[in-house]
Amino acid sequence: MKVDIKSLQSWIGKTETRTDQITMAPIAALSATFDRDDPEPRPGDPLPPLWHWLYFLPRDRQSDLAPDGHVRRGGFLPAVPLPRRLWAGNKQEFRRPLRVGEVVTRTSRIADVQYKEGRSGPLVFVRVRHEIGDALVEEHEIAYREEAKPGEVLPSAASAQDRAQWERTIRPDDVLLFRYSALTFNGHRIHYDRRYATEVEGYPGLVVHGPLIASLLADLLRRNLPNADLAGLSFRAMSSLFDTASFTVCGQPEADGKTIHLWARNARGGLAMDATATLR
Numbered sequence: 001m002k003v004d005i006k007s008l009q010s011w012i013g014k015t016e017t018r019t020d021q022i023t024m025a026p027i028a029a030l031s032a033t034f035d036r037d038d039p040e041p042r043p044g045d046p047l048p049p050l051w052h053w054l055y056f057l058p059r060d061r062q063s064d065l066a067p068d069g070h071v072r073r074g075g076f077l078p079a080v081p082l083p084r085r086l087w088a089g090n091k092q093e094f095r096r097p098l099r100v101g102e103v104v105t106r107t108s109r110i111a112d113v114q115y116k117e118g119r120s121g122p123l124v125f126v127r128v129r130h131e132i133g134d135a136l137v138e139e140h141e142i143a144y145r146e147e148a149k150p151g152e153v154l155p156s157a158a159s160a161q162d163r164a165q166w167e168r169t170i171r172p173d174d175v176l177l178f179r180y181s182a183l184t185f186n187g188h189r190i191h192y193d194r195r196y197a198t199e200v201e202g203y204p205g206l207v208v209h210g211p212l213i214a215s216l217l218a219d220l221l222r223r224n225l226p227n228a229d230l231a232g233l234s235f236r237a238m239s240s241l242f243d244t245a246s247f248t249v250c251g252q253p254e255a256d257g258k259t260i261h262l263w264a265r266n267a268r269g270g271l272a273m274d275a276t277a278t279l280r
Helices: 005-011 024-033 174-183 194-200 210-224
Strands: 015-021 084-094 103-118 121-132 136-145 166-170 230-237 247-253 259-265 271-279
Touching: 005 103, 005 121, 024 174, 084 210, 166 210, 174 210, 210 230, 210 247, 210 259, 210 271
Parallel strands: none
Antiparallel strands: 015 103, 084 136, 084 230, 103 121, 121 136, 166 247, 230 271, 247 259, 259 271
16 A cells, blocks of 8 residues: 655644543542552542543544544544554653643644554554643654455564563453443444454454553552652553453563563563653
8 A cells, every 4th residue: 555655744743732621530430440449539639640541532523433443534643544553652751740630731743754664564653742731741653554464464572571570460351441442432443343353454352452551561560669759651562462361561670779661471471562660
């Protein structure tokens, strides 16, 4: 499929703004989804790292959605002609905590659009920069690729580090994936529609959301260092996870006392996501 990268790069600089209030109900619901025993949220409580993904949700009309469940491209996001969309990575700079009850405006800007040739064919990467009030700066990278070819086999993941100071095994059943999709108003059908995921996009099962894996890594850090003062978090998706097998979220504090290595390991020992947390 031909990609007109010059045309797509005309989206660079495009912005949109959205205002939301940090309400209590989504926090309590995600806490239950993550099997946490948190007290009921109260006004003024700090929002846990990455839980801002419960807010500033898409509000696209049903009639504006594409067959994959996302809004049709060509509005804020570039009209990339490649059909498969993936969460490639994310970087967060925490300046202060968001707090329950706060009304915040998020300003989003298309920061970059790049074309690459991968092993599976053409790839387009779109980087979006979000500024969330004076509390948080986030850079989100989205990858687009061609549809699966008949008989295509997913490449093997690189081996993950096999020892960690912290570990937690996650069973990503379809209820967990559905609940996270609902909480983040994510209509992407690869996460809850098994027929679409396997027959249309060619995956072996339902795909575990990249943000869900990242959030579970941040949650592992929070369980083990509940009073940590985070300055930054960065994530890179390395290979996909599916609801067909459990995976493990892992953490290892580094000797400098300021850096935490976090990663997700699939059932075969492959690296699914690699992350770094930086403490103040």
